Amino acid sequence: MYHATQSQALHYKRVEMLFAAAMLLFPSVLLGGVAGEDLPLFKAANLGGWLVVEGWMTPSLFDAIPNNDLLDGTQVHIKSVRLNKYICAENGGGSALMANRDIPKTWETFRLWRINATTFNFRVSNKDFVGFSTQGRGVKLVARDDEPGTNGTFNIIRNSDDPLRVRIQASNGLFLQAEAESAVTADYSGNLDQWEDQDPSVFEMHIVKSLQGEYQLTNGYGYDEASKIMMNHWNTYIVEDDFRFMRQNGLNAVRIPVGWWIMYDPMPPQPFVPGSLLALDNAFKWALNNNMKVILDLHAAPGSQNGKHHSGSRDGFIEWGDSKILETVAVIDFLARRYGAHPSLGAIELMNEPLAPGVTLDSLREYYTAGYEAVREYNPTVYVILSNRLGEADSAELLSFAARLKYSVIDVHYYNRYSDYFKGLNGQQNAEYVYKKRSKQLQEITRKKGPLIFVGEWTAALYNDNASMEDYKKFAKAQLDVFGKATFGWAYWSYKCDQNYWSFKWMIENNYMKLG
Template identity: 55%
Template sequence: MIKMATAHSTRRHPLLCFCIFLSSMLSLSHGTLTPDFKTRAVNLGGWLVAEKWIKPSLFDGIPNKDFLDGTRLQFKSVMAGKYLCAETGGGSILVANRTVASSWETFKLWRINETSYRLRVFNKLFVGVDTGGNGIDLVAIVADPPGISETFEIVRNSDDPNRVRIKVPNGFFLQVNTDNPVTADSKGDGSWGNDDESVFIITNTGGLHGEFQLTNGYGPVNASQVMQEHWNTFIVEDDFKFISSNGINAVRIPVGWWIASDPTPPQPYVGGSLQALDKAFIWAQKYGINVIIDLHAAPGSQNGYEHSSSRDGSQEWGLLDQNIQYTVNVIGFLTSRYANNPRVYAVELMNEPLSPGASLDSLNKYYSAGYNVVRKNSSTAYVIMSNRLGAIDPQELFPIASSLEGSVIDIHYYNLFSNSFNNMSVQQNIDFIYNNRLPELYQLTTSNGPLTFIGEWVAEWNVKGATKEDYIKFANAQLNVYGKASFGWAYRTLKNVNNHWSLEWMINNNYPVTSSSSPESFLLIC
């Protein structure tokens, strides 16, 4: 006899027959690699790929920490009342003739040190002094890599740090002339008042706070000290003991591409993360925990977000074949180093590539090459391929993944990051899990296709004033559904200053997020 029970038992789901029919498919293997168990994992996020939102205190000691790489600044002339602008978004002169700031009036910082910066404009060119002209005109025509002529010092007023002057290498300052052109010929020795043509008011519209910003912000000496302390204290052996004793059988460990160059990675990254990963494998062996190595940050950034260690929000991965090959080499390094370790369970080739920048063609090319290099070193490790972010077909990787033994598709499920969740009630969020996520998950679970993995989920949402009981119901709904993924799931994250994002906090405060606390399961067979 088969019967249905839900976390909200007064409501019957129209998917009953559909779910019962497809539930049997979850036991089907893909090729000859078949999981002996469902993965119940937790992400060790914020450890080997730093993110400020997970541990803000990491950034506390950075001087001028509001001027990190990727910070978006707008400069308004106090005298003219107009914003600096790169005409046509770059490729021409700099002017100050806009009363409203938008994309052409926004400059991304590339930090050289705590006072010196380069200014990147909309089309990825850099502001510089026109050395081919009279030596004082400002242009945005320089492509990467910029040089000395494209390096500026931002001098802040001690009484009002939002008032600044911009100093060029020849010792002069930018000024806005009466007919709006911007030149580098002010002595910068006037008052900081509204009649000073060299003074600008800045508007900071936000930026990134990932590992690039952290290490470049501190500089090589201080960054090395900060990161070693972080790696040695954020995740420790007792965490693996805690994980093992609370029903978690695996960890998903995000790493950055620079780990393959340890102990001397390219600047601004610092050495030591590889040694920390080595220790994680020792602890995993001691406590019987499986390890999923997750390439969270690919060369050039696969999505432009801080968790992929983008410098300024640009997404460069996939644009050049050598970038793809470099990423394959990183996977080769990791799998060759750990292939014989019994705790290696899976390798995730890349986290959250973003469409359309990471095209399906470039992704298929990489996933195929990445799979082959894993198989060169291991015949047993599962190979996880992350679905792209954005409005894409959730089965778009099936043509390539279905032909590869031991392949897994990673889907991330959050009731966040979309306006469609903003006004949902508790029950509407729960219904969305059952009525939207469950059918999609079954759609992705086919007899001749890859395994399915919910690589990131969390018991957090946009519901205001939710009670502990509400959170538990929401967590139960996700556990009931995501537990049906044929490879398993991974909570995001183990530790986090945001309580409901922290598995450790949830467990210690009696929120069941490793197995459902409900006396009912979504699908019961008896």
């Protein structure tokens, strides 16, 4: 059990005094319980796309990357033109590659690890890497390496007249070919000037899915260029005037997504570049200057907790689990140690959007326990936020666990977007859903003596291309009404975004939304 030293006890006393002062500014929370009929503690905006890049929010950041449709994590299907068959890693990996599939599915999907604009490793569905083997007859491609090997580097050469058509050069200098369905080999040295249908070295490469996160951006540009681009982005995307704007328009907090690599700044592991920590320091200063609170949110955990671009994933696989717990706790410890006594710190969120079933409940509880204790070493009263799992998970699965943790909060994300149910619904229909369904969902997880509830992400963007201004206003008002009853408050996604209806700033400036 942890015991405070005399100096730490004095530190705690100072923190408690700062917290008491903060409660004069934010009187609506009842510690260790529910805020009842009071207004929420937090009316916040997420500073998404700032310290953790998301390409859909700032697509122009990716424009100058060469071959920017082939970034890390791009999923491709590769079809032999001659055989009219897709290449497949049999059993998802662990054996030879064949060219024998009519319809591409999971085993026929290859994920790229980018080395430079034209050179890549290929990863298959069981997470093995593709290489070639000279054992036996021929130079056959196999997928059975845990890490990219010396035989696992491939150069993709596109046909300038038809970008779908490619040749793939192996590290032995020869090209892949599929002469028969039973094997793909790296031994073609024929005529490379022609791209005829009967040429066994000609393939079609179809892009199925891509990622545009910070890993993709920094690795796509390379260290030197990425350093310049990211520094300019951090210095201009969010500035102190934005904090003034938020405060003047009814917000009292920001939720700031950060990536795990921030703890290593100014020497983060490649391909990440330094500078985000200084930007975060500035955010705390601006929050203090404008009488606002900061919710720190570990948005990207080591190994990726959900496979999304905003989780720092390289290739979309979920690799967060028991083996990553200590590493992730170290990030929380770093953040709590650096900002734990700062008067603007409002809460620390231990992890954003872990995805079930890839992240197990047992692993998550173990991590949340350790992360909570790490925060408590530096601040005994700051709120600790536990994010609900997305996907195949019960929305109440953390309530009894969190109820045992003092000053704990459950974060839920409510989007009327990611289901065909919402497609085409107008503003009134979405508003009715919020008033009925979302209100009921909030009531079901708001328990007496339970953790506080935080709607950490929502948007007024409709899943309807023909919506009117009145539609957006009705939808926004409904969410402000309902989420305003969340016992810890809410945070709009996001403060700024290239897509207007996702931007709090744009919605306010254009009179789509107004806070009371």
